[in-house]
Amino acid sequence: MFRWLEHRVESFPAEQPSMPPASFWGFVFHYTRPFWPLIGLSAALSATIALIEVSLFGFLGNLVDWLSKADRATFWETHGTFLLGMSAVVLLVLPTLKFFYESVVHQGLLSSFTMRTRWQAHRYVLRQSMAFFNNDFAGRVATKVMQTAMSVREVVMKITEVLLYVAIYFTGAVFLFAATDLRLSAPLLLWLAGYLVAMRYFIPRLGKISHIQSDARSVMTGRIVDTYTNISTVKMFAHADREDSYAQESMSHFLDTVREQLRLVTLLTVALNCLNAALLFSVAATSLWLWSIDAVTTGAIALSVGLVLRLQGMSHWIMWEVAGLFENVGVVQDGLETIAQERSIVDAPDAKKLVVTKGEIQFDHIRFNYGRDVGTGRGSVIEDLSLRVAPGEKVGLVGRSGAGKSTLVSLLMRFYDLDGGKVLIDGQDVAHVTQDSLRAQIGMVTQDTSLLHRSVMENILYGRPDAVEADAIAAAKKAAAHDFINNLEDLKDRSGYEAHVGERGVKLSGGQRQRVAIARVLLKDAPILVLDEATSALDSEVEAAIQEQLVNLMKGKTVIAIAHRLSTIAAMDRLIIMDEGRIVEQGTHADLLRRGGLYAELWARQSGGFLAQDAAE
Structure with a gap:
């Protein structure tokens, strides 16, 4: 009973x-x-x-x-x-x-x-x-x-x-x-x-x-x-x-x-x-x-x-x-x-699952300002921006802080709804597909990586829960994380991949958290890849160790990468230069340097031998 x-x-x-x-x-x-x-x-x-x-x-x-x-x-x-x-x-x-x-x-x-x-x-x-x-x-x-x-x-x-x-x-x-x-x-x-x-x-x-x-x-x-x-x-x-x-x-x-x-x-x-x-x-x-x-x-x-x-x-x-x-x-x-608050981001009544066959991304006259001055458009973070990223194209977003780069990728992920315009993936409006299917097709590594207070293995498998542990370990090796993971141990004597990482991953260094996050995205293997300062927390030696793997990760994918360290995205197919929510320049690294515009100014401000060497190359 x-x-x-x-x-x-x-x-x-x-x-x-x-x-x-x-x-x-x-x-x-x-x-x-x-x-x-x-x-x-x-x-x-x-x-x-x-x-x-x-x-x-x-x-x-x-x-x-x-x-x-x-x-x-x-x-x-x-x-x-x-x-x-x-x-x-x-x-x-x-x-x-x-x-x-x-x-x-x-x-x-x-x-x-x-x-x-x-x-x-x-x-x-x-x-x-x-x-x-x-x-x-x-x-x-x-x-x-x-x-x-x-x-x-x-x-x-x-x-x-x-x-x-x-x-x-x-x-x-x-x-x-x-x-x-x-x-x-x-x-x-x-x-x-x-x-x-x-x-x-x-x-x-x-x-x-x-x-x-x-x-x-x-x-x-x-x-x-x-x-x-x-x-x-x-x-x-x-x-x-x-x-x-x-x-x-x-x-x-x-x-x-x-x-x-x-x-x-x-x-x-x-x-x-x-x-x-x-x-x-x-x-x-x-x-x-x-x-x-x-x-x-x-x-x-x-x-x-x-x-x-x-x-x-x-x-x-x-x-x-x-x-x-x-x-x-x-x-x-x-x-x-x-x-009992109404959700501001909901699936449309007719929402279907997103199907990505090519990976084309298009921002069509989008406008967004976090709800401020919607009627007048004043104070907009992004104003009347249009951009097409071809299937398989590698695009780098460059601009000063506050130019709207991270906002642009947040709108692609539909973390916020637009005030105007459309974001399309393979011709499908992201506002009319289910949020889960949209985000399942996009792999993203951010600068401020936070991990769940669970084991390292659970954190990596978060990218693809149906994967086996061998797949997770292979992804960790590609992300140059396998060696330090094997040396981990927590207060409850759990070690290696079973060690827990603490709230938001505080038991790991910034570079270690970033490598686990990269392993997670490697395992996810989504057709569209977003890198928002993905290697900013890595030192030069570790960055060099996984740079080749990132290049392999980007093969066959449509990529949008944000980086303040311009040397990390100089080799992209195209660079998009943003300022105050608008695209002000675009082209290859060499073309933009020859024009002597905002990108050339930002490049000139970044000093150091490795930049000079990159420029010479």
């Missing part, structure tokens, strides 16, 4: 998740929908248990009355059957119902609800655009995905089970009091009114501060993760004290929200204690007065005082459950602002 309940709802559904609604209840229902049958079952069991438990207080009152009047000789004969029935309820029915209730809650809901929500939220967020991740802390996004999933579950379960249980329990108590004497229910109704007023005042305030607190917690986590991720920069500039202040600022803001929340909790607890004391006094006094005028029996006093004592204990539990409900409401409201 446990296994059936645990697998009643699939925790990791294979279908791609859709965008969750941006409204609070729509967001909650979106993730709750598969669990409604189990939630309904748990709510029904909870309601039944509440009714039985309330009825036990009525039984207690009857028992006191029977005992005060009964003849010991005939007591069991008169009431034995009923007592046996109540014994069965206490010993069998109630434990059985609670067993099924706990099973449904723990095995059916708690084990899968949060994980399924996290899985779907993570998969949706993972496919957001580059701009989405560039505009936020990775740690902050991760915290919101983790927290929100838990809070969605808590909101649903508190409403459908806890509040339902309390409502039925209280309603049953009022009916029991009224059945005994209508006047006994008056203190209970007045207490309820006072309780609701206290909740109406405090709980929305707790919910509001919880929303603020959730965001403050995410910011705090994001700042700390940001510092740890860039620990080498912190150490390099000796800014540990500065990072202390950066973290302290967010921690202080978070602490302020905690203190404000706890002040409200203290005041709410005090108010509740006063209400409970008034309820106990008024019910006890009323029942004693009614007994003194012979309006109720001794059993009614036992019933009313016992039930009030039970409600007193429950009232604190209710308070924390309701406070927890609003706290979780705040967390969900904060989280949905991040999770």
